[in-house]
Amino acid sequence: MRRYLQPAIIIPTLLALILGTVAGGMAWQRIEAAHRETLQRAFNAETGEIALKIDERFKAYRQVLRGARALFAASEEVTRQEWRQYVDALRLSEDYPGIQGVGFAVPLSASEVKHHERAMHDQGFADYRLSPPGTRTEYSAIIYLEPFDWRNQRAFGFDMYSEPMRREAMARARQLGTPALTGKVRLVQETATDTQAGVLLYLPVFRQHATLSTPAQREAAFVGWVYSPFRMNDLITGTFGESAPRVRLRIYDGHETTPSALLFDSHPTLPEQGPLRSLSTLELDSRVWTLAFDSAPELGIAPPALQLEQATIVLIGGLFVLLTASFCAARQRAVELARISTSLRRSEARYSALVNLSQDGIAALDARLCFTYLNPRLLALLGFPETELLGRRFDSLWPSEDAVRSQVLAERLRRGEVAAWEEQLHNADGRLITVIVTHAPHLDENGALQGAILTITDISERKASEERIRYLATHDPLTGLANRAMFMEQMNNSLLIAHRHQTRFALLFLDLDHFKAVNDSRGHAAGDALLLETARRMRRCLRASDLLARQGGDEFLALLHDIHGVDEAFTVADKIRQAIGAPFVLDGQTCVISVSIGIALYPDHGQDLETLTRNADAAMYRTKLGGRDGTTAAADTP
Numbered sequence: 001m002r003r004y005l006q007p008a009i010i011i012p013t014l015l016a017l018i019l020g021t022v023a024g025g026m027a028w029q030r031i032e033a034a035h036r037e038t039l040q041r042a043f044n045a046e047t048g049e050i051a052l053k054i055d056e057r058f059k060a061y062r063q064v065l066r067g068a069r070a071l072f073a074a075s076e077e078v079t080r081q082e083w084r085q086y087v088d089a090l091r092l093s094e095d096y097p098g099i100q101g102v103g104f105a106v107p108l109s110a111s112e113v114k115h116h117e118r119a120m121h122d123q124g125f126a127d128y129r130l131s132p133p134g135t136r137t138e139y140s141a142i143i144y145l146e147p148f149d150w151r152n153q154r155a156f157g158f159d160m161y162s163e164p165m166r167r168e169a170m171a172r173a174r175q176l177g178t179p180a181l182t183g184k185v186r187l188v189q190e191t192a193t194d195t196q197a198g199v200l201l202y203l204p205v206f207r208q209h210a211t212l213s214t215p216a217q218r219e220a221a222f223v224g225w226v227y228s229p230f231r232m233n234d235l236i237t238g239t240f241g242e243s244a245p246r247v248r249l250r251i252y253d254g255h256e257t258t259p260s261a262l263l264f265d266s267h268p269t270l271p272e273q274g275p276l277r278s279l280s281t282l283e284l285d286s287r288v289w290t291l292a293f294d295s296a297p298e299l300g301i302a303p304p305a306l307q308l309e310q311a312t313i314v315l316i317g318g319l320f321v322l323l324t325a326s327f328c329a330a331r332q333r334a335v336e337l338a339r340i341s342t343s344l345r346r347s348e349a350r351y352s353a354l355v356n357l358s359q360d361g362i363a364a365l366d367a368r369l370c371f372t373y374l375n376p377r378l379l380a381l382l383g384f385p386e387t388e389l390l391g392r393r394f395d396s397l398w399p400s401e402d403a404v405r406s407q408v409l410a411e412r413l414r415r416g417e418v419a420a421w422e423e424q425l426h427n428a429d430g431r432l433i434t435v436i437v438t439h440a441p442h443l444d445e446n447g448a449l450q451g452a453i454l455t456i457t458d459i460s461e462r463k464a465s466e467e468r469i470r471y472l473a474t475h476d477p478l479t480g481l482a483n484r485a486m487f488m489e490q491m492n493n494s495l496l497i498a499h500r501h502q503t504r505f506a507l508l509f510l511d512l513d514h515f516k517a518v519n520d521s522r523g524h525a526a527g528d529a530l531l532l533e534t535a536r537r538m539r540r541c542l543r544a545s546d547l548l549a550r551q552g553g554d555e556f557l558a559l560l561h562d563i564h565g566v567d568e569a570f571t572v573a574d575k576i577r578q579a580i581g582a583p584f585v586l587d588g589q590t591c592v593i594s595v596s597i598g599i600a601l602y603p604d605h606g607q608d609l610e611t612l613t614r615n616a617d618a619a620m621y622r623t624k625l626g627g628r629d630g631t632t633a634a635a636d637t638p
Helices: 002-074 080-090 110-122 164-176 215-221 232-240 304-319 325-357 376-382 403-414 460-474 484-501 515-522 524-540 566-581 609-625
Strands: 102-109 138-146 198-206 222-231 248-253 262-265 277-284 287-294 361-366 371-374 419-426 432-443 449-458 505-513 547-552 555-560 584-586 589-591 594-602 631-633
Touching: 002 080, 002 102, 002 198, 002 222, 002 232, 002 277, 002 287, 002 304, 002 460, 080 102, 080 138, 102 110, 110 138, 164 198, 164 215, 164 222, 198 215, 198 232, 215 222, 222 232, 232 248, 232 262, 361 376, 371 376, 376 449, 403 432, 403 449, 432 460, 460 484, 484 505, 484 547, 484 555, 484 594, 484 609, 505 566, 505 609, 515 524, 515 589, 524 547, 524 555, 524 566, 524 584, 555 566, 566 594, 566 631, 594 609, 609 631
Parallel strands: 594 631
Antiparallel strands: 102 138, 102 222, 198 222, 248 262, 248 287, 277 287, 361 371, 361 449, 419 432, 432 449, 505 555, 505 594, 547 555, 584 589
């Protein structure tokens, strides 16, 4: 009987073993392929996120330079002190890590070099020299570069136009009027220690109110370049902060991946190529970077989960070689269910980490708009204990109760609308913070509101910065008076109102007499103090409805609304002359100045901005020629 039993056992066993081996081999290959596909997807997602972060970082740097250019547009002249204050306000090391500084360079012809160096000596830089030395047809000079630390001081006075790579980007920005990024350069700030590759980003600055439609017009209106130098290791490290890329990132200048074109290598000690590799290009301000990504070597090692699944296949094949196809199918479904469950747990853990570590506030509301969850960032932003907010309505944080607004919010959520809006919320200190609120409602299968997810982003600092920029664009930074741009806009409005209501107004041009002598003999600080006190005295002579502005230097403009004749304007001018003629005390010393005034009356002396300003200016100069310290109306000019 054994003789017949053995073949009956051995043959089905061998057939089952063959079938199990084939099935196990196929499953083995499928798991490995799925593992490789998962690694590839994760690798692609991470490399795409890296490229996006670099691109977003450069967008922020462009905004920094545009803000610097706006400073020139807002002022007749940007002083070194104003430049330093502007750059200090940017908080580069905190908000823009990786940027080496923000500078301003001017173009020079060969005949202007000596005069430029003497002017810099007069500003207190006795050792200033344009570098590198040599005869060239065209020069440039870095005159502002903040923060003015020891590294940036090495670049002070450097002629960037002397180096071909920088010159190409500077010429491109100048001709096209757009930002321009250089190729790989060695920054002047580099020393023998921790040498890094560098790049520079330029943005052209043009004269105010100039037409910039053609290259020739841009060339004629060109003033200089605002720019930022970047050390590549500092730039990329600052871009990612603590979350450095887990893959090896190499950045090359251009399309060639040669050692001479290498700008940055995140892991220079790793092997040349990892298990996964990809190349992509990133265009930044007409300059192409090639991003080479390599996975770390450990990605090629099978993780414990994969090893466990492979061991399970071997075990199943050994234990269940005699099972039927239906059992194998059931096992396959179980394996698939286990894989999905593992993926779900990982997704939940990832979601929890993202919510808890997010830099934005995240909250969950129930159908009554009451808080059911707040992440740590939102709790820190609001300052309330979690127990005090849970169960509290979201609209209770609004500055004032508004039943209509609350009803509108509830209706939007019930309709399933996803929306974002700007809102002010009370925090625990009673202060109002400005935020962007984005809501995403959750509806059940019947369309009934179950709750909503809120994302709350604090933009209080950004709003404050925007208000500061708006102020700088319309006011003189020294005196706080309106600048010329704001004055002309207000004067244009006054023209429209006066024309509509058949009223009059007067334009006063005021130029301080002997101011330059005080400024030269006692220094710029005394000159600034004199201008501040002059502005205060002038304001006291005007009505609240009148407008006073500083045109630049020691010239001022005054707009007197709703007056009946030139005699009223002369009366105001005499008050100003008497106020300015009173002695000034500067640093314990007394000085006396006067003011020359020209008056143009609307509509008697002009019915448009250009005619009125020209006639008032001519009247002021007539006063100057007549001995100063007086007032002349436009009708009295030749």
